[in-house]
Amino acid sequence: MSDLRYALAMAAFTSSLALGCGQNTTPQALRNLDRPSEISFACFGDLNVDGTAVTSAQPLSSCAAHLRGETPEGQEGVVPPDFFAFVLQPALGTVAVVNVRALGIQDNDQLTPGLNDIPVGTLPVGMAEDQSGCFVMTANSGSCDLASIDATSALDLARVAEVNRVAITTPAGDPLLTRPRSIAAGPQTDIIGEICPLEAAGMIYITYPDCNLVAVVEAASGEIQSALAFRDTGIVEAATDADFAACPIQCGDGVINVAHGTEPEIIEEKPVALEVSPDGGSLYITSETSPFFTIIELDEDGLPTTVIRRIRVAPGAEGEEVGLRNFAISERIDMGGDLHDSVVFPIGEFQFVYAIATDSTIRVIDIEHSQECDTQVDPRYLADETDVEFLSCMPVGDLRTPQRRLGAAGPGIQLPGRRSQGRNGQTALAMPLDIAFSTSTDPESPPVQADPNSMIGSFAFVTAASGQVFIINVDDDGYADTRNSEQPLAATLPLALPHQLRDDIATRGAVSENCSSPPTDAAGARTGSAPSQIIDLAAIANSKIHEMPFFRGQRCQGDDGLGNPIDTIVTELSFAADLATRDAAYPDLRAVEDQAWSIAWEGTHSLDPWNVAIDGPVVRKGVVARDGARVLLQDAGSPFCSLGIETYDIVALVGCNPLLEDAQCGIGESCYVHADTTAAVQSGVCLPADEADALSGTCRDFLTSRRRYSVASSSQGELELVERRRMLRTTPLDGCESATQCEELALLEPLLARDDHPIEAAIPEPLREFSWVCEADPGRVPGVDRCQMACESAEDCEDGFTCSGQRCVEAILPPAACIGAVQRYQTQIGEAFAVIGEDDGYASALVAAPDTGACIRPATASPLQVARIPLRPEPCDDDGDFMTGPNPCQTTIGHDEDYVPYVVQDGICITQDVAPRARETTAVRFANGALRFHLVDTETKGDLECRGDQAGEGPAFATPFAGYQIIFQVIGGFFPKTVPSLSAALPTRVVPGPAGNLWILDQGDSSSLDHGRIIRINPTEPGAFDPTVIQ
Amino acid sequence: MQKRVGGVQPQTSVPSPNPGKIPMKAMHTIMTALTQTAFTRSPSLAGTARGALVLTLAALPMLAGCPATSDEVRPPDDQFFFPTGMAIDGDEGSLFVTNANSDLRYDSGSIVVVDLERVKELAASWLNGGQVPAGADCEIDSTIATTLVCNEAEVIVADSTVRTGNFATEIGVQALDDGSARVFAAVRGDPSLTWLDFDPASRELECGGSGAMPRCNQEHRLTRLRDDESIGNLPAEPFGLYVDSADGFVIMTHLTQGAVSLADAPTDGSPPVISDALGGVFDTDPSTGARSALGAAARLPGGRVYVTSRSEERVQIFTVARIGASPPALVPSDYFFLRDVLPSDDARGIRFNEEGTVAYVVNRDPAVLQVLDTSLDAAGQPKNTLKQVIEICSNASNLTVGDLGAGEKVYVACFREGQVWVVDPIGGGVDAIVDVGRGPQAIAISEEKEQLYVTNFLEDTVAVVDLTLASPTENRVVLKLGRTRQSGGK
Secondary structure (H helix, E strand, C coil): CCCHHHHHHHHHHHHHHHHHCCCCCCCCCCCCECCEEEEEEEEEEEEEEEEEEEEECCCCCHHHHHHHHCCCCCCCCCCCCCEEEEEECCCCEEEEEEEEEEEEECCCCCCCCCCCCCCCHHHHHEEEECCCEEEEEEEEEECCCEEEEEEEECCCCCCCEEEEEEECCCCCCCCCCCCCCCEECCCCCCCCCCCCCCCCCCCCEEEHHHEEEEEEEEEECCCEEEEECCCCCCEEEEHHHHHHHCCCCCCCCCCCCCCCCCCCCCCCEEEEEEECCCCCCCCEEECCCEEEEEEEECCCCCCEEEEEEEEEEECCCCCCCCEEEEEEEEEEEEEECCCCCCCCCCCEEECCEEECCCCCCCCEEECCEEEEEECCHHHHHHHHCCCCHHHHHCCCCCEEEEEEEECCCCEEEEEEEECCCCCCCCCEEECEEEEEEEEEEECCCCCCCCCCCCCEEEEEEEEEEECCEEEEEEEEECCCCCCCCCCCCCCCCCCCCCCECCCCCCCCCCCCCCCCCCCCCCCCCCCCCCCCEEECCCCHHHHHHHHHCCEEEEEEECCCCCCEEEEEEECCCCCCCCCHHHHHCCCCCCCCCCCCEEEEEEEECCCCCCCCCCCCCCCHHHHHEECCEEEEEEEECCCHHHHHHCCEEEECCCCECCCHHCCEEEEEEEEEEEEECCCCCCCCEEEEEECCCHHHHHHHHCHHHHHHHHEEEEEECCEEEEEEEECCCCCEECCCCHHHHHHHHHHHHHHCCCCCCCCCCCCCCCCCEEEEEEEEECCCCCCEEEEEEEEEECCCCCCEEEEECCCCEECCCCCCHHHHCCCCEEECCCCCEEEEECCCCCCCEEEEEECEEEEEEEEEEEEECCCCEEEECCEECCCCCCCCCCEEEEEEEEEEEECCCCCEEEEEECCCCCCCEEEEEEEEEEECCCCCCEECCCCECCCEEECCCEEEEECCCCCCCCCEEEEEECCCCCCEECCCCCCCCCEEEEEHHHCCCEEECCCCCCCCCCEEEEECCCCCCCCCCCCCCCC | EEECCCCCCCCCCCCCCCCCCCCCCHHHHHHHHHHCHHHHHHHHHHHHHHHHHHHHHHHHHHHHCCCCHHHHHHHHCCCCCEEEEEEEEECCCCCEEEEHHHHHHHHEEEEEEEEEEHHHHHHHHHHHCCCCCCCCCCCCCCCCCCCEEEEEEEEECCCCCCCEECCEEEHHHHEEECCCEEEEEEEECCEEEEEEEEECCCCCCCCCCCCCEEECCCEECCCCCCCCCCCCCCCCCCCEEECCCCCEEEEEEEECCEEEEECCCCCCCCCCEEEEECCCCCCCCCCCCCCCCCCCEEECCEEEECCCCCCEEEEEEEEEEECCCCEEEEEEEEEECCCECCCCCCCEEEEECCCCCCCEEEEECCEEEEEEEEEEECCCEECEEEEEEEEEEEEEHHHEEEECCCCCCEEEEECCCCCEEEECCCCCCCEEECCCCEEEEEEEECCCCCCEEEEEEECCCCEECCCCCCCCCCEEEEECCCCCCCCCCC
């Protein structure tokens, strides 16, 4: 019989295709599903009832037993029944039927062309099977009633599906005409061999968020047996007649002259999702407007008792209360234990709730201990933690629970969003939609250690609005539970801890052999190739690049297997660095993403290309205004705190590109380049076309200058600009002593760009004579005097500079007439390196002070939320704990390098063979959420006799110049494991189905040919998950 | 790269068609309008458009030989004909409806004023009495017993109708300092930003014309940048509109140019002037070649105007800069991408809630309503992050937002389905699907009157949906203004 049904199902499934045979027209793609939102399962087939063979719906346990190869008692000789799925389609108000074996949609009206579904009512929002397994109930929000589908008639192709509409009535007998939101049912009977009842059996549970009620309804009659009211005081208690009377009338037949219902109250708590435990003993409820997860004990009749627990989840990242939506309950899990180590006994059973919160995170609740688990603890604090029971659920707010990692939006699990969408170091989040748990145990095949495709243990599958399905390790029995301090890369905490996204990269513990790179893409975090330095030969000679700040070097030695020694220098971010160094360089794998990084001296606050929105456009537009003596840059978009602009940063009015004519100027404006402009200034200024010539005199100094300013103060929508003086690059970092000293140091500045050895160099005759003074610079960080160029007029200054207050400046404060147009501008870090990740962006911690809007760094900012490296930060703590000490910080550190030594003979430097050198040098240690490294040689005294001797005797100075940049690519970062090849558009539901599969309802239009699909995956096939699509 | 459009050679504007003659330029406009209108994604409208084109082409010889009189081609002053845009004045007493004249059966489009008090009166009488109100030219809908169908003349204010160019789209209302109002309409046929003054007391619209049902004069049809012939004309295909009463400006999007323009619109009653325009704001869709700016709405307070595109997944934010006595300028600010739900490169309407903390964006590809958190972060910038996504109908376009007491709801017009979807943006569900008529386009809400108004472009009606909470007719069409036009005309 079952085979005949299969054949009929296939015939029905393919009948519409057969219609096209023999015709010349192009067949239209059939949209068989329309926004499927819910799925329930039924078992149907042959059944032995007291010796009589019937074809009937029956409890799911019957099909499950047959699937396991077992025959239920009394069912010997019966052809095994089949699973079927009922799929809810709210927009159509119908239920589609899917034959699980044939993976096809059944036609429920073969007399009507096309695939026909079962109409159930208006806007059905939820579905559940009754206690007998013979009926499928839908809750209809458009008609405020239930539909009871007789599964036997629906699945028997020889019959018409029978659907009874069931009105819902209050205990007082009045109709309840309020819109339901969701529905759940108690467990099905395990008794197999009974005839189906005439009406639905058992209790069903319905949420009424607009009435703040959860009702327990007798499935057969629709009569409410009991109800729970969620008060705005946070109390949950039995509902009264008054509660029902206050429920709004939201459904009607439109008959005129029906009395209106009462105005609804403002409801604080809106119960929206619910589930009954498999044993029928508990009812779980979430509310989208409150942070409580409610657990209600049910009696043996399925009615609520007074035993109610409410577990509160923590607020979101900004302190706002969250609500809870869809959720899933795990089985009882034996946490801990790794099949590879000697730990035989797991540490105990836990049962978890994963609930989607309105802040787009997944909150984890430990049901046993009524506590929320913090899943975002910074693993830097857990290196020595070995208590697996504690790690299984680190309670939120507990004294023992360390602080969270940078970028954590609260304690919940975060799904990574699309790249290039975050801001200020915060990762964009993908919005979770639904969750299902899956447990995989296969003692015959022990898991392969640290193989992402070897999934033995308990896992959660989470669908997201991005179309992806993420996998979360609840308890991975194929991986260690704690960090291995002797092999730090072999067991990494972000991969070991429970409730973490599963990583999809194998061989994380790989180590370099003979200083080599890993043979495949799989391996730990590392730089993809040696970092690059972007240099300007007009600022530093090629032979003197060693004087520029760079990564600390580490010597790596080995042999190539043929007896040839390998001796090379690697950076501490390299794969070939020693294990301890690599571990320190990437202390939180979860925070490391594959991306390019830039460390740029006085770099811009943003590197966003046109198709990225992290830090905002590199060149922005604003208004420069004069307020008395003050000059202000105003941007109505209020970007300055978000950009991270601090006092003494730089603003450049970039003007217009004359090669583009007037394209970058406003209407009626032209891109004006003053006749006196030198090659040092490449841009023009937009001026009113009919006034440009007249303004050329007034604005000459402004037009011919570099138009760069220092920031005197910053607030979210306004920067005060002051003049920025020409400072000598070889100014001592400890401050100059006199103008005479500055005059002498000025002779050294051009030598940086020459290859001459100091002992051989003849001080070149300068092309122009400049004057220098030693004094405080109001446009730079105070504390030391600096060498600055002095002048009487602009002719005394270098090209592109002008004279103001007897000092050469990069621009004068512009007269109002010269800034009548919207200005294009760019901001840059002042006297520091800007650290920007391609996807992490510039991790500014600045916020706007509530009263003034001034940009400030809050005291609560994470010490890792830093993005600039000054040359002289505060000294490091002795223990180098950057989580408590300054970050960045200055230290002295050992540094390995290869260098070219020289021997001086008769005043000439004679080149020797390249030699290794280990030296102590000044360094700045920097750590952000993803990386930790040292920049060495951040200051130098230069060379004494020959290049590279590092023996200079003058005051220490800094060599970086504007445009100096270090670029490197980090690869091997965390890569979340997702179900591949899904191409889902909007996977709103994931439901465990028969035989351990997971059924994903894709409600979106994945193409122009469909309005929804069903995708079945097998979580025990973790490689590809064997997806099957039904549409 | 965004380019200023100043300096573009002035385009020859479409002259007012003489009766019986359709100049070649107008023919080009007809062809363009019928084939490139935003509505041609709808097969039904495409069919209607093609049908209209055939009719038009077929009629040409007849027209050439039999010129119609001006009266015969003058539009009616008390009817809807291809109603597109709609806006409510600040007092919620009047509803302005643009008639696009999309089949060019008349010589112009028009703007009519609907008396919302009269609409409410008719609806209340019907709902309370259950019978056709005495003396009203109405009847009960033959297929939907809960809907009363009325001649639109019952509600259109007599002698207030004015004539505009063809193919008007969106319309917006600005409150003036003296208590009156100014109405702005984007008119694709001209192309122009047409403006009219409205006196709430007399309910009269004034746009420079004279006589019965006057035609808006040239001064009220802004076609040139800064009113200066040498600078250039307004970019073609003005479509979306945002009108600001507080800061006195109008931002307009251009459907096929990817351009955005700005008009200085003082609230002291001075005439508005188009002051700035930016071309190339959005990139070209590589698969279709289209380049489009479409929806515009402002996040208040703060004055940031968000503009969507149907050719690119980017949402561009603009501010308006006023420097001294210079005309105000459009300033592109930040932007972000609708990438959290697949690349969403066919965004349509956008609206904010009253506090400016949430934005609602209708997307067609994928067909979802995206709910964005636009509250300010600690640094003072809108977060612009996805907080909810709801699957909606396939051909949604416009939307409106209202809170009638049960929380904020989003009302989305679904053109092809002929429906309005009522969406709960917090719960993420659909509260109701309302059948409103063929081709719902514009949608407006009056919280005070507890009514929703929807123009049905394909049947020349305006549906009135009852939003009264806890009412049996909540989310049902209780009134339909205008007699349904059958396919091919009335």
